[in-house]
Amino acid sequence: MAELELSGVSKTYGAFNALKDVSLEIADGEFAVFVGPSGCGKSTLLRLIAGLDPVSEGQIAIGGKDVTSRQAGQRPIAMVFQNYALYPHMSVYDNIAFPLQMERRPKDEIRAEVAKAAQIVQLSTRLQDKPSKLSGGQRQRVAIARAIVRKPGIFLMDEPLSNLDAALRMEMRSELTQLHRRLGSTMVYVTHDQLEAMTMADRIVVLNGGKVEQVGPPMELYHNPANLFVAGFIGSPPMNFLAGTVRSAEGATVSVEAARIGVVTLPFSGEHLSAGDSVTLGIRPEALELGAGRQVQFSVVPEAVERLGLHTIVHAGEEGRPFTALFNGDPKLRAGEAINVSVDGASVKVFDADGILRSRRAEV
Structure with a gap:
């Protein structure tokens, strides 16, 4: 079970309200996309779910368990960042294996899990290469594979394709959608690109000024935008x-x-x-x-x-x-x-x- 439930979640920085009373349920196995303009609170919300920042008010539950006070390492999540966050001196194999090595897993188990993840992201032939020899899309696949080996309840992705060119973003959108279908895992994805949201999401969460404007399947938001903001943001x-x-x-x-x-x-x-x-x-x-x-x-x-x-x-x-x-x-x-x-x-x-x-x- 890896459903996610947010109840009255708020985040303040001094007098600034970054998020205001956000309540949201994301089902087990769902691909949910947070979308909105810069400064709307989508990345802040993802960081709260990840445990990288503490909530000011409210509660976060994963799989029915309250994780509000747990640190990031104690939550059943894995995060994929915009900047890949790979170790340049390590091989692709070691970058993928790193989380398992930190947990002191048996070497045979690590080899098996790395091989499985590398096959899923189509990097089986590049395991001995350093990140510097890979394209931007391949580096992002390494970061995704590193998340896969952790077998998290929820994948959290913070604008993972924004550093790629237009053609590669289109290819990676398709690959991430197929990956979600193969793994059946819960995925929460942050983007400012409404095209990514429309093409990838089971449900879209539109944020604006720290508040949720509307939640629903892509075509529901397209045909029935709740208000002028959603109507102007969704559609190109x-x-x-x-x-x-x-x-x-x-x-x-x-x-x-x-x-x-x-x-x-x-x-x-x-x-x-x-x-x-x-x-x-x-x-x-x-x-x-x-x-x-x-x-x-x-x-x-x-x-x-x-x-x-x-x-x-x-x-x-x-x-x-x-x-x-x-x-x-x-x-x-x-x-x-x-x-x-x-x-x-x-x-x-x-x-x-x-x-x-x-x-x-x-x-x-």
């Missing part, structure tokens, strides 16, 4: 936002007026909204299509056009805010020439004056 390119005013909210529809769009009737319950309320409309760039084929129609003037082959990204400006549209393929668009775009009413998100989502999508 990020969601577009337009200011609007409710004209009517009756039964299963809400009518909203917004600049350029005019008055549109959207298919969701308006029980939490009233005529005259200020709202924000959210539109995913990829939900837009060229032409007037959908319910909500308006025009934009591209300020820049990015042609990526598979996709074309249009950057424009709406009400002083950036506005982005993403189209498949290579449509013939030019900066400065107005285009007509449209989107299904069901794809338009509506957030109230407090930034809370009010147009929830039922099927995800």
